[in-house]
Amino acid sequence: MTVQTQSLLFSFAAILVLAVVFLRVRLQRGDGEDYGPVQGRAYRIRAVFFWVLILVGLPISLWLLRAMPYASAAAGAQVVNATGAQWYWDLDREEVEAGKPVTFNVASTDVNHGFGVYDANGQLVAQVQAMPGYINRLTHTFDAPGTYRVLCPNIAGWRITT
Amino acid sequence: MAEALAQGRPDAAAADRATPWVVIYLVTTGVVLLLMMLLGLLMRLVQSGWLALDHPALFYQIMTVHGTGMVGIAALGGVAVMWHFLASYVTLHRAALGINFVLFLIGVVAILWADFISGFGGAWTFLYPLPALSGGAWESGSAALHLWGLLAVGVGVLVICLEVGRAIIVGYGGLGRGLGWHVLFAGSTQNVPPPTVVASTMVVIVTTPALIAGAASLVMSPVNLYFPDVAINPLMIKNLIYFFGHTIINATIYMAVVVVYELLPRITGRPWKTTKVFLAAWTLSTTMVLVIYPHHLMMDFAMPTWALVIGQVFSYMNAFPVLVVTGLGALAILNRSGVRWDLLVTLLLISMFGWMAGVIPAVVDATIAVNSVMHNTMWVPGHFHFYLLLGLLPMIFAFMIYLARGEDVAPRGGDMAAVLYLIFGLTFTGMFLLGGWASVPRRWAVHLSEWMVYDRIATIAAAGVIVLTTIFIAMFLARIPRILRGA
Numbered sequence: 042m043t044v045q046t047q048s049l050l051f052s053f054a055a056i057l058v059l060a061v062v063f064l065r066v067r068l069q070r071g072d073g074e075d076y077g078p079v080q081g082r083a084y085r086i087r088a089v090f091f092w093v094l095i096l097v098g099l100p101i102s103l104w105l106l107r108a109m110p111y112a113s114a115a116a117g118a119q120v121v122n123a124t125g126a127q128w129y130w131d132l133d134r135e136e137v138e139a140g141k142p143v144t145f146n147v148a149s150t151d152v153n154h155g156f157g158v159y160d161a162n163g164q165l166v167a168q169v170q171a172m173p174g175y176i177n178r179l180t181h182t183f184d185a186p187g188t189y190r191v192l193c194p195n196i197a198g199w200r201i202t203t
Numbered sequence: 204m205a206e207a208l209a210q211g212r213p214d215a216a217a218a219d220r221a222t223p224w225v226v227i228y229l230v231t232t233g234v235v236l237l238l239m240m241l242l243g244l245l246m247r248l249v250q251s252g253w254l255a256l257d258h259p260a261l262f263y264q265i266m267t268v269h270g271t272g273m274v275g276i277a278a279l280g281g282v283a284v285m286w287h288f289l290a291s292y293v294t295l296h297r298a299a300l301g302i303n304f305v306l307f308l309i310g311v312v313a314i315l316w317a318d319f320i321s322g323f324g325g326a327w328t329f330l331y332p333l334p335a336l337s338g339g340a341w342e343s344g345s346a347a348l349h350l351w352g353l354l355a356v357g358v359g360v361l362v363i364c365l366e367v368g369r370a371i372i373v374g375y376g377g378l379g380r381g382l383g384w385h386v387l388f389a390g391s392t393q394n395v396p397p398p399t400v401v402a403s404t405m406v407v408i409v410t411t412p413a414l415i416a417g418a419a420s421l422v423m424s425p426v427n428l429y430f431p432d433v434a435i436n437p438l439m440i441k442n443l444i445y446f447f448g449h450t451i452i453n454a455t456i457y458m459a460v461v462v463v464y465e466l467l468p469r470i471t472g473r474p475w476k477t478t479k480v481f482l483a484a485w486t487l488s489t490t491m492v493l494v495i496y497p498h499h500l501m502m503d504f505a506m507p508t509w510a511l512v513i514g515q516v517f518s519y520m521n522a523f524p525v526l527v528v529t530g531l532g533a534l535a536i537l538n539r540s541g542v543r544w545d546l547l548v549t550l551l552l553i554s555m556f557g558w559m560a561g562v563i564p565a566v567v568d569a570t571i572a573v574n575s576v577m578h579n580t581m582w583v584p585g586h587f588h589f590y591l592l593l594g595l596l597p598m599i600f601a602f603m604i605y606l607a608r609g610e611d612v613a614p615r616g617g618d619m620a621a622v623l624y625l626i627f628g629l630t631f632t633g634m635f636l637l638g639g640w641a642s643v644p645r646r647w648a649v650h651l652s653e654w655m656v657y658d659r660i661a662t663i664a665a666a667g668v669i670v671l672t673t674i675f676i677a678m679f680l681a682r683i684p685r686i687l688r689g690a
Contacts (some may be wrong), residue, residue, distance in 0.1 A: 044576050048567050049640040056560045062534065063556045067549075071539030076473040083535030087480075097457050101520045108572035111508050146439035152333045153437065155579050157500075157644070163640035170502045176555040176594045187528050193223065194579035194644035201557065 042049045043164065081159045110167070115180060118142040123191070125154035125171040141185040147171045155195030161187045170195065216301035220290045221297035226686055227304065228283035229603055233676035235276045235311075236596075240672060242269040242663045242672050250650045251658040260340055262648035263324030271314055271353065276451055277591065278360050279307060280599040281458030282538060285406065287602070288399045288465045289367065293374035294670025314365030321345030326646070327448065329353070331420075332442045335428050343428045350428075354421040356487035360451070361414040368407040371400060379690035382489065383482040395477050396462035400459050405489045410454045412493070417447030423633070432452045438505055442496075449496040456558060456590065457488075463533055463551055470548055471540040475532065482629055484524035491521040498569035511571060518569035522562045530559040547608070549618035550601040553625050555598045557593025561586060566628050572680045581657070582639020592668065593625065600672075603679035620674055628666030634661035 122133040123145050138145045147156045149171040157168040158181065166189070169179040183189065219542055242265045248254035251261055282303065286295060302680035310435070319321045322341040325333045334346035371381040381404030385391040396404070420443040423435050469474045497514035498508050505630055533555040542548055568577050605612070634657040639645075643654045650658055 042571055045642065047641045048564075048573050048577065049636065052567050052636065055563045059556065059560050059563075063552065066534050066538050066545065071540055071541045073472075073541030074539040076536075076540075079538055079540075080473075080535055083531060083538070087527055087531050088542045090531065091523065093685065094527070096522055098519065101517075102516055102570070103570050105570050106512060106515065109508070109511075110571070110575050111504055111511070122331060127336070127618075151336050151338075153330050153441075155644075157579070159642065163642060163651070165580065167575060168502055168578060169504055170413075172441070172503060172505065174437055175505045192644065194646065 044166070053099075058152065069183075071185065087194070110169075110181075112180065115142040115144070118144040118180060120144050121148045123156060124148050124150060125156065125193070126150045127152065128193075130154075130156070130193070132191070137183065139183045142180050142182045145169070145181070147177045147179060148175070149173045153195060155193040156190045157194050159190045159192055160185075161189070165194075168194070209442065218290045219295070220287050221295070222689075223687060224285075224297055224300040224304070225283045225287050226683055228279050228300070229599075229606070229679065230288075230683070231304075231307075232276045232280035232308075232599065233271055233282065233603070233679060237669070237672060237676065238267050239276065240665070240669045241273040242272075244339040244662065244669060246648075247658055247662040247665055248625065249253050250655070251662045252652070252655050253659070253662065254450050254650070259648050260324055262664070263326070263340075263646075264318045264322060266646065267326050268315065268318045268347075272311075272325060272453075273310070273591070274448070275307065275356050277455035277595055278356075278458075279453065280602075281455040281595070282360070282363050284462050284599065284602045285367070285399075285403055287606075288369075288461045289403050291613065292397060292400050293370035294536070295370050296366060299362050299556075302381060303359035306355045306362070310352040310356035310359070311356075313348050313355065317345045317349035317352060321348060323349040325349070326576060328444060329421075330433050330444065331424055331437055332427065334424050335431060344605070347425045347428050348647070350421050350425050354418060355412050357417050357421065357447075361411065361418070364407050364410045365416065367403055368411065371404050371407065375400065375448045378408060382408075382486055383477060384486070387476070387479055387482040387486065387680060388636060395638055397477060398475055398481065401477065401485045402461050402464065403483065405485050405492075406454050406457050408489050409450050409457075409492050413447050413450030413454070413582050416443045417451070419605050420444050420447065439505065441500065441503065445499040446496045449499060452587070452591075453492050457597075459555075459595050459602075459674045460529065460558070462602045462605070463554060466551060466601065466612060467533060467536045470551075470614075471536050471542055473536045473540060475536065481528055481532070484528035486623070487526045488521065491517045495521055495569070501571050501574040515571050517571055519566050522566050525562055526559055530555050543614035545614040545616050546600055546618050546621050547604050547612065548614070549621040552596040553621055554594050554597035554601065556589050556625075557597060557628070558595075561590025562596055566590060576642070577639055578612050579644060580639040581635045581637075581641075581643045581645050583645050585632055585635030585639050588635055592632060593628045596599075596672070597624070598622070600675040603675060605683035609682075609685065609689055620671055624668065624671040624675075627664045630664035631661050631668055634658070640664065 074090050119141055120138045124131045147169050154171040155176060156171050158166050167179060167181040169177045245265055249256055294300045321347040324340060329350060335343060345350055375381045375394060381400055383396050383401055386395055420440050423440060426433055427435055464475050494516045495514055497510040501511050567573055568582055568586055638657045
């Protein structure tokens with residue numbers, strides 16, 4: 042399952058749970074019940090919710106940091122120098138070997154660009170921003186052989202860099 | 204748990220709420236909001252393939268006006284809400300409202316001229332050096348006009364912040380006391396700030412430095428336009444711009460949420476108490492909103508990694524105050540309260556749902572592993588449209604309805620319009636999120652045919668949202684003479 046699908050399913054499920062809670066409050070036929078007991082229950086729910094967010098959610102957030110893309114290039118990585126300009130990408134090589142890490146040295150000659158790597162199904166598999174004066178290094182391993190496209194999802198004028 | 208029921212000033216009834224100015228703000232908010240929504244609809248029509256523009260540059264001019272305009276009216280509407288209720292607790296000088304409004308109008312005229320007549324289309328982000336290097340899309344003069352216009356709008360909001368800050372310092376003895384630190388840390392039960400004052404204090408603290416950062420970037424960019432040899436560090440100015448933009452748009456919700464704190468207790472007869480948990484939540488929000496903006500820069504690998512880690516972890520933790528304190532607090536007050544669900548109370552309920560639910564895709568996108576494949580896709584407008592369309596706007600609509608009813612919270616009528624607004628709004632934002640899932644770039648004018656299913660459903664939903672927004676605003680406009688007679 043791709044990161045995109047996991048993100049979508051998690052988000053929709055969490056929103057759905059929240060919607061059910063709100064719907065329950067909306068459909069509740071109260072008769073102006075004394076606020077004290079209602080508030081007491083709410084405080085207890087709040088405490089449980091808070092500790093779940095801390096004890097479950099926070100470790101997950103920290104655990105997810107292991108997948109940061111900022112690590113320096115792997116030894117023996119294939120190197121591709123990519124230079125963005127209005128409105129094209131210039132790659133100094135267009136073929137790499139699948140299964141071995143590729144480091145893209147991403148630069149810009151003019152404005153900020155997006156360097157988005159799309160697979161044959163049109164799915165974004167990795168990206169980095171290109172910024173004048175900086176070289177951003179993106180390391181990615183293409184697990185499957187195929188044709189990938191570099192597209193710019195950023196604004197760089199009224200055309201799109203491809 | 205210490206609790207203290209904060210009271211308004213004894214002379215609250217005689218407070219100068221500057222109602223004519225608040226009405227002017229809301230009328231402007233409503234009219235500009237509708238125009239900006241129509242521009243948004245145009246963009247979705249173009250992406251749907253249902254409308255062709257003569258020149259693709261026009262799409263980016265529309266996008267720039269839409270984004271900048273929406274942030275502008277979010278601030279204008281938020282200020283109206285905050286000012287109206289805050290005036291019960293502190294003495295505010297209405298001249299600040301006038302100065303802000305004049306600067307807003309100057310800014311709007313400049314931006315409209317720069318974008319639609321002179322052709323600037325560099326988005327609200329005006330990322331350096333794009334204003335100067337458009338590739339022939341616009342002249343330097345139009346970029347400068349847009350930036351000066353935006354500066355005028357920002358300075359106007361800064362004037363409001365300084366006035367609100369001054370009033371809170373005078374009324375409560377300092378911004379720390381406005382946040383209730385004497386209650387939180389020293390256990391005092393004296394001069395406890397009500398939720399409205401706490402929220403307003405937070406707005407002052409976070410918005411002022413953000414506006415200064417924004418002003419700095421808005422001065423530096425034109426300097427580069429006029430003197431190209433004066434180079435700016437692109438990463439530094441990108442940090443300034445996102446600190447500015449991120450903080451301002453968040454602050455607009457913190458301004459507007461005051462209507463929830465003020466009206467739910469009146470509607471249900473249940474107080475919203477200033478507890479230590481409440482104060483701690485707002486202090487945490489104040490801190491975290493200021494430091495989490497690097498989540499916009501996660502794909503700028505030149506950023507220090509520690510800043511991006513803060514962007515992820517603190518973005519997650521920044522959801523706690525919204526979810527755990529304000530959201531659950533609102534649900535508790537409404538639960539089994541016997542309230543009759545009319546338009547006003549349902550809009551308030553939706554606003555809490557929209558804010559809380561909008562936090563979820565926002566936190567997901569602020570996770571570096573996710574941002575690697577979601578950044579600059581439709582997921583991004585998906586999350587911010589969620590909490591703006593379904594969080595912020597229902598707060599402002601509720602405030603309009605409240606004023607239109609002569610500040611009477613007695614239930615009247617049904618809530619079908621609000622429910623329909625929710626359904627159309629959910630559909631609209633859901634299509635953005637699905638577009639993000641499908642890796643659709645967020646700023647492309649022309650879409651591939653396989654993406655258009657999301658665009659077309661969103662277009663229909665957007666039309667529904669606009670119809671209902673028109674109804675809410677018309678209800679307010681129709682009652683303006685009555686509101687002003689009672690002022």
